Amino acid sequence: MAVPSKTSVEVETKSKIREYLDIVLPECFIPELGESKSGKVRDIYFAGKNVVMVTNDRVSAFDFILPNLIPFKGQVLCGISEWAFQETKDIVPNALIENVDSSVVVQKKMTNLNVEFIVRGYLWGSMAAAYEKGDRTFCGLKVPDGLNRFQKFDEPLFTPTTKAEVGHDENMTYAEVEKLIGKDMAKKAKDVAMKLYARGAELMRKRGLILIDTKYEFGLDEHGVLHVIDEVNTPDSSRMCTVEEWETKYPKIAAEMKTGKHKDVSALMKAKPELKLKEFSKQYVRDALLEMGFDPAKDNKAPKLSDEQVVECAYRYIHIYEMVTGKQFEFPPKMSPSKRIILNLQRAGMLVGGFVIIAAGSDSDMPHLETLKKELAKFKIPSQIRICSAHKQPGRLEQLIQAYNKSVEPIMLVGCAGGTDALSGTASYSATFPVVSCPPDGMNSTCLTNPPGSSNAFIVKPANVGKFAAQFFASHCPKVAAELEANIQEKIRKLEQADESLAKRARLAESFAESTPAKSGA
Template structure:
């Protein structure tokens, strides 16, 4: 990717949108979401978060990378599971069907890593009701992928739940849960095969589902992106496992490491450091690398002096923008 084009975009990133003619805006950490009747306009901005905080500076083209990565995998899995995507009229925008989210994250794990490893290390041999054999090592492949659902907590962290607890807390029936669980495992198998083709291992990931106004269940949010998934590099995996060394990960962990090196881990008394322009450029290059590695396609940024104006024009061409 042309480094000059990235540098020129430093002063023209998409921090936020104020597209009032789209309706009421809901601003998340990364996305600005607008609702129009039965449609959602999801704008992925260049904001970046870490340790549950939005950082003060933006990352050029980050929104394009994430939106296009999600679009790539939604298209690659639509033969398995219906999803909410209607169109991607702009590199930063997805137009989707409005859905009522199922308040469960369907987390699928193929390897013992992260939270699952920490629980196992501390003696747990079941996770969300799923049995785990003795003798596993950190990052080791599980006998079979397992589903470890979580529910969204109103305060604090998401909570692990069993199948029965998820059904009760989400107010869904057994048939619905089992359908979504089956879909999650199918998606994970597809994602694992696609990752292997790129020399990667899909370690674990989460899937979110919703129900359309007519009652159809569909895949929502994002799928198989590095923000929602953990990937290892396949090359050298077995050697690192045998030596007990940390695996090489394909993720945005390097941003968290930079923040920790500069004294920030999200604690209340810590001040978020400013990201120097040189580091912002490096982050852009890493995100482009993430896109190319997981999709196998070249990332082609779309620069613009006013990304919000470009988005407005794209939505007008798509006939999404309401009459002013």
């Protein structure tokens, strides 16, 4: 049997990718998991005993989030990290607990050291650009003259940076790392980072790859034990290329530079673009943007990639996953990734799959709000109390509604406003989810007279709100459906018991009447 050529496999894979261009995961807001921290490519939840990280299909370049989503990007990053954690656990423990979905990682909570531990094996990327401009000191390290872009260092360099929440990371010296996290921890983390890089480079070379550079993040558990966290040796945290690519092209680059005809390798690339090394990293996206005329220093947003560019990017992610792990990439079912994530979190027992926001204009009616929460809990429905006045904080209320509109799980809002009910009417006007009024002052007629466009329901009793919510969520949430069925059966059982009790009393009364002789008249 003939072995498929690389070209035919690439064509077939890219054809398959085109079928998934619209089956992608943007931000993934799951209110039930608590408050989230949204990074460039992740939604991270800290509310439970563990950290839940949902890796989406967004891609960033030059600190800009692109309008496009790249199919399977999140799946690839999670898959490579899981493999890398397994292959390096003898060097340092990792925070991974399990991957409950191809795009969801559950890790132990750690105290982040807030340093990007970067190891570079080659003069590449931003460092190469700075070197060509004349810089020779990086993170306190002196780099010799006479090096070329893409050249391998005699020994890997440790070039840490800050971990910026917004904007660019800034280079750090080793002394600055020591000052931030202490000398002992700085030495230990640096040593571990160098060992992780050496292991990664060794494993990848066996697969025909070069690990050019990469970054690691570390955290401490409750006992102060160092763990590697986040992702490891992925194409988003690293640069890679094939051994064949580097060994074929770099000698030609070095030979050209010896002629003295070119100012630097960047100038050579312009003259002979065929010598540019093909990377497996986000560099493809950066180059595509620059070729489209994007200027990160002047433009305020990144342009949209073409479908062909998206397919090429997704293919590179898939190809590098297969090369790094040695596993064949498995295309997921053709369903909404967010729906798949909810189903898998439900199967893992981490999610009910429905959520209620109990919104009130003030905390003065807290007993009523707590009663609603208890009634919802009877049906296993998670809920959260939020205080936001439609009169005093209209902007804040609108902001909350817009945030909850992004929920990937079904939700409901219960408005609890006494006096004039503007809360439920205002919320239901903008919400893409149902809103129910359950005022603390009972039969409040203002709940029934909200203006056109408002669509709130009106339920007076908290217990009935619980039952109504259970009926709404039952088709999405097996736990709720089971509680609802049990509730219905319990009500029926009590009615049948009551009926049987009455029938029994009737039969006893009839039997008593029959056994009692009638009194004769005088």
